Amino acid sequence: MTxxxxxxxxxxxxxxxxxxxxxxxxxxxxxxxxxxxxxxxELGITSALWSEHCSYKSSKVYLKEFPTAGPHxxxxxxENAGVVDVGHGxxxxxxxxxxxxxxxxxxxxxxxxxxxxxxxxxxxxxARPIACMDALRFxxxxxxxxxFLIDGVVRGxxxxxxxxxxxxxxxxxxxxxxxxxxxxxxxFALGIARHDRIFHARASGxxxxxxxxxxxxxxxxxxxxxxxxxxxxxxxxxxRPTVQVGDPFTEKVLLEACLEAMRTGAIxxxxxxxxxGLTSSTFEMAGRGGTGLHLDLDQVPLRQPGLTPYxxxxxxxxxxxxxxxxxxxxxxxxxxFRRWGLEVADIGEITTTGRAVLTWHGEMAADVPIQPLTEExxxxxxxxxxxxxxxxxxxxxxxxxxxxxxxxxxxxxxxPEFASKRWIWQQYDHTVRTNTVQGPxxxxxxxxxxxxxxxxxxxxxxxxxxxYFDPRRxxxxxxAEAVRNLACVGAEPVGLTDCLNFGNPERPEISWQFREAVxxxxxxxxxxxxxxxxxxxxxxxxxxxxSIYPTPAVAMVxxxxxxxxxxxxxxxxxxxxxxxxxxxxxxxxxAAYLRLLYDLEQGRPPEVDLDAELRLARLxxxxxxxxxxxxxxxxxxxxxxxxxxxxxFGRRTLGARVEVPLAxxxxxxxxxxxxxxxxxxxxxxxxxxxxxxxxxxxxEIGETGGGELVVKSGGEVLSAPVDRLHEIWSTALPKAxxx
Amino acid sequence: MKCGVVVFPGSNCDHDVxxxxxxxxxxxxxxxxxxxxxxxxxxxxxxxxxxxYGDYLRAGALAALSPVMGAVKRHAEAGGLVLGxxxxxxxLLEAGxxxxxxxxxxxxxxxxxxxxxxxxxxxxxxxRRLKPGQVLRLxxxxxxxxxxxxxxxxxxxxxxxxxxxxxxxxxxxxTSESNPNGAARNIAGICNVAGNVLGLMPHxxxxxxxxxxxxxxxxxxxxxxxxxxxxxxxAGAGR
Numbered sequence: 020m021t022x023x024x025x026x027x028x029x030x031x032x033x034x035x036x037x038x039x040x041x042x043x044x045x046x047x048x049x050x051x052x053x054x055x056x057x058x059x060x061e062l063g064i065t066s067a068l069w070s071e072h073c074s075y076k077s078s079k080v081y082l083k084e085f086p087t088a089g090p091h092x093x094x095x096x097x098e099n100a101g102v103v104d105v106g107h108g109x110x111x112x113x114x115x116x117x118x119x120x121x122x123x124x125x126x127x128x129x130x131x132x133x134x135x136x137x138x139x140x141x142x143x144x145x146a147r148p149i150a151c152m153d154a155l156r157f158x159x160x161x162x163x164x165x166x167f168l169i170d171g172v173v174r175g176x177x178x179x180x181x182x183x184x185x186x187x188x189x190x191x192x193x194x195x196x197x198x199x200x201x202x203x204x205x206x207f208a209l210g211i212a213r214h215d216r217i218f219h220a221r222a223s224g225x226x227x228x229x230x231x232x233x234x235x236x237x238x239x240x241x242x243x244x245x246x247x248x249x250x251x252x253x254x255x256x257x258x259r260p261t262v263q264v265g266d267p268f269t270e271k272v273l274l275e276a277c278l279e280a281m282r283t284g285a286i287x288x289x290x291x292x293x294x295x296g297l298t299s300s301t302f303e304m305a306g307r308g309g310t311g312l313h314l315d316l317d318q319v320p321l322r323q324p325g326l327t328p329y330x331x332x333x334x335x336x337x338x339x340x341x342x343x344x345x346x347x348x349x350x351x352x353x354x355x356f357r358r359w360g361l362e363v364a365d366i367g368e369i370t371t372t373g374r375a376v377l378t379w380h381g382e383m384a385a386d387v388p389i390q391p392l393t394e395e396x397x398x399x400x401x402x403x404x405x406x407x408x409x410x411x412x413x414x415x416x417x418x419x420x421x422x423x424x425x426x427x428x429x430x431x432x433x434x435p436e437f438a439s440k441r442w443i444w445q446q447y448d449h450t451v452r453t454n455t456v457q458g459p460x461x462x463x464x465x466x467x468x469x470x471x472x473x474x475x476x477x478x479x480x481x482x483x484x485x486x487y488f489d490p491r492r493x494x495x496x497x498x499a500e501a502v503r504n505l506a507c508v509g510a511e512p513v514g515l516t517d518c519l520n521f522g523n524p525e526r527p528e529i530s531w532q533f534r535e536a537v538x539x540x541x542x543x544x545x546x547x548x549x550x551x552x553x554x555x556x557x558x559x560x561x562x563x564x565x566s567i568y569p570t571p572a573v574a575m576v577x578x579x580x581x582x583x584x585x586x587x588x589x590x591x592x593x594x595x596x597x598x599x600x601x602x603x604x605x606x607x608x609x610a611a612y613l614r615l616l617y618d619l620e621q622g623r624p625p626e627v628d629l630d631a632e633l634r635l636a637r638l639x640x641x642x643x644x645x646x647x648x649x650x651x652x653x654x655x656x657x658x659x660x661x662x663x664x665x666x667x668f669g670r671r672t673l674g675a676r677v678e679v680p681l682a683x684x685x686x687x688x689x690x691x692x693x694x695x696x697x698x699x700x701x702x703x704x705x706x707x708x709x710x711x712x713x714x715x716x717x718x719e720i721g722e723t724g725g726g727e728l729v730v731k732s733g734g735e736v737l738s739a740p741v742d743r744l745h746e747i748w749s750t751a752l753p754k755a756x757x758x
Numbered sequence: 759m760k761c762g763v764v765v766f767p768g769s770n771c772d773h774d775v776x777x778x779x780x781x782x783x784x785x786x787x788x789x790x791x792x793x794x795x796x797x798x799x800x801x802x803x804x805x806x807x808x809x810x811y812g813d814y815l816r817a818g819a820l821a822a823l824s825p826v827m828g829a830v831k832r833h834a835e836a837g838g839l840v841l842g843x844x845x846x847x848x849x850l851l852e853a854g855x856x857x858x859x860x861x862x863x864x865x866x867x868x869x870x871x872x873x874x875x876x877x878x879x880x881x882x883x884x885x886r887r888l889k890p891g892q893v894l895r896l897x898x899x900x901x902x903x904x905x906x907x908x909x910x911x912x913x914x915x916x917x918x919x920x921x922x923x924x925x926x927x928x929x930x931x932x933t934s935e936s937n938p939n940g941a942a943r944n945i946a947g948i949c950n951v952a953g954n955v956l957g958l959m960p961h962x963x964x965x966x967x968x969x970x971x972x973x974x975x976x977x978x979x980x981x982x983x984x985x986x987x988x989x990x991x992x993a994g995a996g997r
Binding site: 183266444448455456582 | 767768770771773774777778807808809811812813814867868869870871897899901961963964966967969970971
């Protein structure tokens with residue numbers, strides 16, 4: 020059997036294989052699978068399928084540790100997105116994915132296509148997307164290109180979601196110098212569907228046609244998946260052509276057309292063309308279904324003539340889908356897409372051979388077995404080594420006392436880390452679709468599940484500094500904080516998705532970070548009963564050998580049974596009693612107080628007591644369900660005083676007068692498992708009683724009211740006008756950006 | 759009352775308007791496809807928000823040329839009710855059903871936030887449930903809401919009483935701080951001379967249910983529906 024090898028293409032050998040990302044062993048493995056030398060197209064296909072980005076070859080062995088089952092889980096990891104039951108006949112479909120590398124090279128298009136890709140993952144399952152969130156990590160604002168990157172990423176996220184009409188309801192943004200050379204853009208999307216209307220990307224039925232819909236294929240993004248599997252160096256700027264260009268309008272009509280076409284009942288399987296485009300979409304569908312595939316590449320719609328099979332198979336042109344239709348019913352499907360002004364092409368059919376056969380210009384462009392390339396891709400257990408200086412990193416830091424706690428509070432509120440992120444989320448449409456009960460800026464976003472009394476809550480969390488000092492504890496903390504944030508709006512978690520951003524896994528310390536973080540997430544997920552239903556791994560986040568801090572971002576979704584008693588994260592009424600829940604300790608490992616005010620990162624991060632977290636979460640959910648509280652806000656980075664100040668910054672600012680046994684620096688201690696609640700005076704006894712029954716330490720610390728924030732601790736009194744604090748907090752980010 | 763919500767490719771508030779008319783106000787509602795030039799007997803036509811045809815050229819410019827707009831024009835000329843929200847307002851301007859034009863927001867950024875509006879006309883089919891000077895809180899979400907026209911034409915607009923809503927402070931004062939996009943004379947919404955065509959940038963459909971924490975927008979739809987049902991009663995009585 021002969022496959023086409025064009026003379027204009029590079030010769031196929033170990034060296035050219037390495038140039039497109041395959042190691043020598045992988046090249047040998049491919050030759051063994053084929054029983055002959057591959058041609059250039061086959062080599063390119065394999066390079067994409069076996070890239071870290073598509074194959075998870077360095078992470079698979081650890082990801083198995085995640086608990087993925089639960090009473091609500093209908094689809095765990097392995098599909099385009101996970102699916103959980105959220106009641107009343109509805110399911111939620113969600114996933115988070117990174118677009119770090121493209122966003123660093125070209126922030127606007129990089130973040131746009133990140134949002135576009137994750138939305139396709141959701142609607143390809145038959146769900147209508149109803150919410151987006153974004154977890155963003157930038158470097159220091161004064162780092163080179165950083166203002167340009169921030170502006171571009173924010174415009175890109177807005178540009179896509181706003182045009183699609185899908186609200187961006189939450190997320191988080193952090194700043195740290197470890198991201199100066201490698202920012203993180205993690206996009207989350209959630210859709211809803213009726214229980215029985217979920218679609219899968221599993222091909223079946225020999226003779227069924229393979230249809231291509233959406234944008235034409237161009238030369239953009241060729242080898243994007245491979246680029247995302249490499250570290251950055253000085254030449255990365257030249258990789259700009261590997262970044263794709265987004266067209267949200269086309270995606271919007273694609274969304275409507277796909278959902279309409281799915282209702283015809285003539286679609287067997289559907290998959291979007293994301294990373295590694297036509298290759299991964301067709302191979303993964305056939306691989307999952309155990310079928311073969313014949314593609315006639317002459318039928319692929321092209322943006323310009325002259326694309327080679329290699330380019331067609333590896334292009335990452337956006338807004339394209341592949342679907343398998345029922346034979347004889349193609350016309351029904353095609354009619355829908357044409358009505359929406361989209362191109363449809365019949366590019367091949369499903370076979371029983373288990374092979375992918377690609378023909379082009381009357382010749383064989385490629386002929387490879389599918390499952391050996393997809394299901395049996397290489398798996399690596401990379402060498403792991405604990406950092407040799409771990410003991411030194413864990414040495415407890417010297418904690419300087421603040422000269423003036425009010426000044427320390429004001430300085431912290433003025434940092435980009437703590438400042439209001441309104442400047443960012445005001446550029447995102449967060450109210451379209453009329454489900455947004457609580458938008459960005461709170462502990463968790465809350466969306467109405469229309470036609471039911473319930474709501475969906477969602478949040479994104481991770482503290483990269485904790486994860487650097489102790490990845491296992493950091494991973495657990497991210498999950499615990501997400502559960503706490505959901506509990507503050509009365510939501511019971513039903514599942515999480517993650518975006519695991521790390522450096523180069525070929526370095527033993529990075530693999531150690533990864534293993535430990537996955538263990539930490541798994542520990543917490545088991546203890547708090549939250550299954551992992553989807554996720555994404557992004558390795559090679561480093562520039563010139565400088566790795567980012569391990570950043571396993573967690574996005575968690577919960578269900579609020581009844582929205583009628585929803586508390587705010589802010590104080591609402593004068594004279595409400597404020598109760599502090601949880602136990603106070605003095606814990607400063609990796610704390611923001613030391614990092615931002617004293618430039619000191621040191622020590623093991625705060626302990627994560629998962630039993631205490633579970634008791635706190637249950638208590639909070641109970642308080643919300645019984646309608647006992649007006650305000651609930653968790654304590655996290657920055658500790659008690661930061662949370663208290665934030666609670667004063669509602670749509671209408673409102674002061675508070677409290678007395679606490681915390682003095683000096685302890686006002687900023689980051690002990691976990693704590694939250695603030697506020698209730699009417701008449702409800703106070705019931706709140707304290709509920710806390711006692713739940714086994715959660717609780718004490719009344721004061722009341723809301725007036726225009727001042729007054730904190731008595733020990734013999735000292737801190738007093739500040741709330742409007743002044745609010746002014747500092749709300750203007751700091753635009754000021755830092757120079758706007 | 760039979761209501762029609764126009765769907766252009768790229769409309770994205772069509773379902774939201776449909777929801778308010780159908781489920782909150784319990785009216786008969788149908789979607790009207792951009793390629794059709796019939797309004798299927800609808801009395802109230804809503805051009806919803808979104809990015810019709812992607813708005814890559816100029817917001818609303820392509821949508822204004824679509825077949826359905828011919829029918830919308832005839833409906834408006836015959837005195838039928840037409841409401842354009844956000845992108846729908848931009849389409850009405852491009853189609854010449856309302857005067858003036860939109861520029862990019864003054865800060866050149868998409869802006870999504872709650873704004874306050876002062877009601878300048880409470881006698882229109884869309885505003886009869888409001889009081890003159892009443893202040894509403896509504897969300898905006900747009901990048902091109904910076905309304906502009908020549909000074910003479912703006913004077914004429916004011917003289918004709920065509921300014922329906924202005925951006926204002928919570929207490930109703932018209933200030934430059936309360937203007938979110940740089941619109942001339944804080945103009946947020948205008949009508950045609952006859953008063954049956956209204957365009958506004960804020961989204962009343964996003965604040966028409968108590969569960970969303972704000973029902974200030976419902977009055978616009980409820981007013982129109984009330985007018986429509988009176989027409990029906992009058993027609994019924996005449997028969």
